Amino acid sequence: MNRIGFIGLGAMGKPMARNLMKAGYALVLLTRTRSKAEDLIQAGGVWADTPKQVAEQSDVVITMLPDSPDVEQVIAGQDGALEGARAGLLIIDMSTISPVVARKLANAAQARGVELLDAPVSGGETGAINATLSIMVGGKVEAFNRALPIFQAMGKTILRIGDSGTGQICKAANQIVTSISVAAVSEALVFAAKAGADPAKVRQALLGGSAYSRSLENHGQRMLDHNFKPGFRLALHRKDLDIVMAAAKEYGVPLAITAAVREMQNACLAAGRGDLDTSSLVILVEELAKVQLLRP
Numbered sequence: 230m231n232r233i234g235f236i237g238l239g240a241m242g243k244p245m246a247r248n249l250m251k252a253g254y255a256l257v258l259l260t261r262t263r264s265k266a267e268d269l270i271q272a273g274g275v276w277a278d279t280p281k282q283v284a285e286q287s288d289v290v291i292t293m294l295p296d297s298p299d300v301e302q303v304i305a306g307q308d309g310a311l312e313g314a315r316a317g318l319l320i321i322d323m324s325t326i327s328p329v330v331a332r333k334l335a336n337a338a339q340a341r342g343v344e345l346l347d348a349p350v351s352g353g354e355t356g357a358i359n360a361t362l363s364i365m366v367g368g369k370v371e372a373f374n375r376a377l378p379i380f381q382a383m384g385k386t387i388l389r390i391g392d393s394g395t396g397q398i399c400k401a402a403n404q405i406v407t408s409i410s411v412a413a414v415s416e417a418l419v420f421a422a423k424a425g426a427d428p429a430k431v432r433q434a435l436l437g438g439s440a441y442s443r444s445l446e447n448h449g450q451r452m453l454d455h456n457f458k459p460g461f462r463l464a465l466h467r468k469d470l471d472i473v474m475a476a477a478k479e480y481g482v483p484l485a486i487t488a489a490v491r492e493m494q495n496a497c498l499a500a501g502r503g504d505l506d507t508s509s510l511v512i513l514v515e516e517l518a519k520v521q522l523l524r525p
Contacts, residue, residue, distance in 0.1 A: 234287035242293035252382035284313030316342030335393035349400035367396035410444035464503030
């Protein structure tokens, strides 16, 4: 069985790594703060000090990092994974980054005899813990087939979208839909409350019709409860929309509604709410309408 290097043990990466260990994979671990990896080390994981060292000890290297510059540094920077790579290594980047950067890194990897898949995920921390993530993959068919058993230890819906970069394009599309959905649910429930209807009953009615969405079901309940404990932090969602808008500019696609939602998120971050769940966008709409969903 492949030895897997796993770089990035944050809220998503750590449970993903844990599920790989449960599936029987031997792991080489690296994250910014070693203390975050101690329980996995105690469970049999091996610590490495640099991405280069991770690659030297691994057949497959997975990265799960915050943003494009982090992934570029870890994979292609000094002491990066490519410096420790031997021909035949497979790198799987499961971060959410720019598709332009994903394609650049795939080309750099190929020049070293290394295959690279971009495989961002959707499903949040709950999906990472329960191994039910949706995994969207870009890269060669052969590399995807090699990685499939690894993906199956972490996710439920696994689909190769196409060549390098298309996994990130799919994730960008996902973030367009989810961000607009959260904004739409926020406005619908606040509208109902301000106009004199019970927003909880309005949500219940909408769930039974064509307006049904997971955002209405899950985020809508969070909004009604004012429960903004982060499942997916608003600051990270805004970061993803920055990636979306940069890619849209690169490829010449107008995204007017997405741009408006990003500005709403910017206002929330300016108010200090970046560490709350993305559903906390509703607070901005409540403030503008001068009404609250949560009754005292």
